[in-house]
Amino acid sequence: MNKDYRSSTVYQIYIKSFCDSNGDGIGDINGIRSKLKYIQSLGVKYIWVTPFFCSPMIDNGYDVADYKNINPMFGTMSDCEALISEAGGLGMGLMFDMVFNHTSTQHEWFRKALTGDPEYMNYYIFRDGDADTPPAEWTCSFGGSAWEYVPELKKWYLHLFDPSQADLNWENPKVRNELKDVIRFWKAKGVKGFRFDVLNLISKPESLNNLPSGSAVKFCRDGHHVHDFIRELVIDTGIENMITVGEMASTTLDNCINYTNPERHELSMCFNFHHLKVDYKDGNKWALMPPDLNALRNLFREWQESMSLHDGWSAVFWCNHDQPRIVSRLGSEGKYWKHSAKMLATFIHMLRGTPYIFQGEELGMTNAHFTRIEDYKDVESINYYKILTGKGVTSEEALNIIAQRSRDNGRTPMQWTSGRNAGFTEADSAWIGIPDNYKSINVESEESDPDSILNYYRELVKLRSECRIISDGSVKFLDSGNERVFAFERSFEGKSIIVICSFSPNDERINKLPAGKVLLTNYDTSNESENLRPFEAIVVLK
Numbered sequence: 001m002n003k004d005y006r007s008s009t010v011y012q013i014y015i016k017s018f019c020d021s022n023g024d025g026i027g028d029i030n031g032i033r034s035k036l037k038y039i040q041s042l043g044v045k046y047i048w049v050t051p052f053f054c055s056p057m058i059d060n061g062y063d064v065a066d067y068k069n070i071n072p073m074f075g076t077m078s079d080c081e082a083l084i085s086e087a088g089g090l091g092m093g094l095m096f097d098m099v100f101n102h103t104s105t106q107h108e109w110f111r112k113a114l115t116g117d118p119e120y121m122n123y124y125i126f127r128d129g130d131a132d133t134p135p136a137e138w139t140c141s142f143g144g145s146a147w148e149y150v151p152e153l154k155k156w157y158l159h160l161f162d163p164s165q166a167d168l169n170w171e172n173p174k175v176r177n178e179l180k181d182v183i184r185f186w187k188a189k190g191v192k193g194f195r196f197d198v199l200n201l202i203s204k205p206e207s208l209n210n211l212p213s214g215s216a217v218k219f220c221r222d223g224h225h226v227h228d229f230i231r232e233l234v235i236d237t238g239i240e241n242m243i244t245v246g247e248m249a250s251t252t253l254d255n256c257i258n259y260t261n262p263e264r265h266e267l268s269m270c271f272n273f274h275h276l277k278v279d280y281k282d283g284n285k286w287a288l289m290p291p292d293l294n295a296l297r298n299l300f301r302e303w304q305e306s307m308s309l310h311d312g313w314s315a316v317f318w319c320n321h322d323q324p325r326i327v328s329r330l331g332s333e334g335k336y337w338k339h340s341a342k343m344l345a346t347f348i349h350m351l352r353g354t355p356y357i358f359q360g361e362e363l364g365m366t367n368a369h370f371t372r373i374e375d376y377k378d379v380e381s382i383n384y385y386k387i388l389t390g391k392g393v394t395s396e397e398a399l400n401i402i403a404q405r406s407r408d409n410g411r412t413p414m415q416w417t418s419g420r421n422a423g424f425t426e427a428d429s430a431w432i433g434i435p436d437n438y439k440s441i442n443v444e445s446e447e448s449d450p451d452s453i454l455n456y457y458r459e460l461v462k463l464r465s466e467c468r469i470i471s472d473g474s475v476k477f478l479d480s481g482n483e484r485v486f487a488f489e490r491s492f493e494g495k496s497i498i499v500i501c502s503f504s505p506n507d508e509r510i511n512k513l514p515a516g517k518v519l520l521t522n523y524d525t526s527n528e529s530e531n532l533r534p535f536e537a538i539v540v541l542k
């Protein structure tokens with residue numbers, strides 16, 4: 001089995017916000033092509049591009065209407081083929097984003113289902129019921145019911161996300177075969193790997209009768225056939241030796257081991273999001289709370305050590321297109337902006353797993369700081385603004401919550417230069433607002449600063465590709481003697497490194513600083529005191 005992903009780093013592109021090549025304010029495939037040299041300069045081996053297939057774009061492409069054609073807004077099939085081959089020429093493989101839990105309701109399959117064609121109705125999850133009573137009291141991820149009524153059919157269909165994203169019926173072998181066909185299509189075009197959207201939600205409960213009310217996602221997570229469905233998809237399409245990552249937002253540790261242990265022939269790795277919920281009050285994304293660092297450390301310790309022990313493999317990351325920017329969340333946008341961004345990067349990139357860099361993270365890009373509801377474009381943010389204010393939360397407070405939690409924080413344009421529209425587009429304006437700080441936080445200025453966050457990321461990626469302790473070593477968390485300072489040891493063939501990361505904006509005392517050769521640190525002078533400096537990170541070869 002090919003395990004090159006263990007020493008590789010992946011770069012994630014949110015296409016709509018990466019680079020606009022034709023001046024319409026929207027990022028596109030040719031924009032990515034124009035920046036391939038930049039991506040290569042980071043040292044990454046794979047590029048995951050979020051969906052650019054035909055779509056009504058209600059959920060920005062996660063509502064696919066045709067898996068084998070390109071949304072004209074993003075370019076053409078020949079642009080796409082050129083992207084694959086040009087990236088390949090620079091030593092990078094493309095990973096495409098397969099949204100297989102649901103399709104857009106504009107997909108041909110769903111449109112045929114709506115005509116009452118039984119063959120296509122069986123592609124989705126339709127249930128009988130009168131117009132007033134949905135089959136179960138389930139809520140969808142974006143707020144509101146998870147069931148939508150179709151009066152012509154006198155039936156309800158299930159959608160875990162927006163009503164325009166109808167869930168596919170994976171129990172139907174025809175559906176599974178259609179999806180395999182999509183994989184084969186892109187594989188034949190030279191794609192080197194796949195990211196699978198919300199893959200642990202594909203197997204629904206056998207019977208929907210007598211289910212309690214609550215979040216639909218909760219009832220569909222890691223369902224009874226999920227492992228069989230994944231194995232069948234992977235084996236039948238021959239992608240076992242490619243890099244594959246399943247998005248498994250709130251899976252369990254046991255399932256994650258099973259999804260990724262090579263003997264089970266499922267996936268190379270999984271994303272899980274538990275560590276990104278430590279600032280959700282009572283698990284509620286829309287209730288603010290300062291991050292619980294103890295919970296964060298315990299989660300990493302438990303998952304890292306168990307995955308290591310049972311030969312599972314994780315995708316390790318802080319940021320993606322659904323998350324606020326990590327430097328705004330766990331670091332600092334002020335005096336310690338640079339130190340905290342580098343510390344957070346050190347922590348992730350020294351862990352056991354494959355690190356993902358989300359566009360702009362390597363620059364220390366921050367949250368958007370939008371102040372008006374009109375600034376938001378994401379369907380989830382707009383829905384929750386209505387839900388929160390409907391519950392009596394003041395508009396000011398709702399805007400404050402959304403400013404911290406909106407997915408749009410990760411979706412503002414890539415900051416290339418200090419020039420107009422951050423060098424993202426030649427249009428009068430981009431499709432979504434650009435944070436004012438682009439004048440100082442941008443690729444151009446960080447290229448010319450040897451001490452920049454950007455250049456630090458390059459060092460991290462290089463270290464992983466060269467040092468087997470980092471790519472292949474086991475992991476053990478250590479007690480630093482201070483709950484704001486995380487420490488762990490990576491070991492391989494008798495050698496080890498110690499990683500110390502302070503998540504604190506203050507000086508912090510720890511048990512003892514490790515002795516050895518400093519491989520990397522985010523301060524320019526070596527630490528000779530008993531104390532760690534704010535957000536200090538040190539990597540030592542023992």
Ligand code: TEU
Nearest residue numbers: 059062099141161197198249285322380
């Ligand atoms: O995300 C699914 C997911 O679990 C989330 O991150 C989700 O956006 C969040 O819980 C809402 O609060 C994936 C995609 O990454 C996301 O962009 C899509 O909207 C979603 O699936 C539906 O396809």
Ligand code: CA
Nearest residue numbers: 020022026028
């Ligand atoms: Ca464009």
